[in-house]
Amino acid sequence: MGTDSPRIERLPEDEVVHRATSGALPPRWKMLVSEAGILTLGAEELVIERGEPHVGQAVCLLSGNRIAFRRVLELNGTSTSGMRLRADVAPFEDRWTDGILGVVQPRSIDRAAAVNPVQFTRASWYAAVASAHLRSVKRRLKKPQRLPLTTRLLSADEWPNVRTFWQETCGRGLPVQAHPNQHVVGLFDGAKLVGVNIHLGFGSTAYSAFTLVDRRYRGGGGGRKMIEHAVAISYERQFESIYVNINVRNLPSIAAYRACGFRPTRWWSDEADPLASAERQQMVFELDLTKRRP
Known part of the structure; x- marks a missing residue:
């Protein structure tokens, strides 16, 4: 046997x-x-x-x-x-x-x-980048309807609404609790919340940590509108700079932040996890707010 x-x-x-x-x-x-x-x-x-x-x-x-x-x-x-x-x-x-x-x-x-x-x-990476560009082109060709969306600064009392929106839109919870030094800009279709942009403050620097637009409203310029509003608030609050981490294949987000003046500075990395940067593939984009001051 x-x-x-x-x-x-x-x-x-x-x-x-x-x-x-x-x-x-x-x-x-x-x-x-x-x-x-x-x-x-x-x-x-x-x-x-x-x-x-x-x-x-x-x-x-x-x-x-x-x-x-x-x-x-x-x-x-x-x-x-x-x-x-x-x-x-x-x-x-x-x-x-x-x-x-x-x-x-x-x-x-x-x-x-x-x-x-x-x-x-090398070919796998080129194929992934080409696929991202193809998706971006298809999205632009759809010519989404430009809706009269509005933005406003959300109050602390509206934070539960932000968490509910996040859960319902992407199917998972927002991976952060309310930050003691944050400002959250909401995107609205009438009275309906359809997007959020969350900035966290650390000393003289603001971090554009989380941005999400309802899938039905993407491609209509709402993300850029939120970012512009959040940048204006960071300027008013006397922050000196803002940074954001964006996956290099997320071309719509890169275009929105570039339109608001952000520029790429370095690859994101984590000293505690040296292999993570190649997997997350995030570029750090920064905006110097001191250049806007008189």
Whole structure:
């Protein structure tokens, strides 16, 4: 009689992090992964095993307190210190050599990528950018009806309405509580709230943290109208600058902020999670309000 093959344990991300930091990861494990840095078919179950990476393979990494995945573009001999990594859809390579937990058991897409991983990741990024531009063009060609939308500063008593609007519009809760130094501009179709722009104040700097327009009103200039109003309030409150983080493929938002005078300054990054910037792909745009003062 044959013996059963060893069972591969399925681990959630937090358990992988816990076992990795405690040195108790099994030789092989399974994870349900979605948008992890490598291309997946929705939420896909990956098998990861400890071992030496090879060019073209996808590797599992520990970054801060979370798991990330990257594709190996190049190895300097057998040492990981010279390893070049890049997410399948990302604008640049990562500079990361530590925290490699294992390699992903190759799938069909991994075998295809291994033929020329540099060209594969580069082409994936170009395709993603081209798709974003195509969507933007289609949106402009629709020529949405210009409605007589209005904006006004919302009071603290209206914060519950903001949270309700956010939940109903995007299907998830607003990931922030009321900030002690904030101003919120609402976009209205008559008396109906159809958009919000939330600015948080930190010292002399304002952060345009959250902007959302009801899908039925997008493309009609309402987002820009809110931003202009919020900028005017920041100016009146004597802030010296405003910044915002925008995904580089969110072309409508970039156009709205650029029209209000914001300019790109750097890629967003997180020191606690060095791999996050390639995944979130956010550019920091800033507006210097001191240049507007007499």
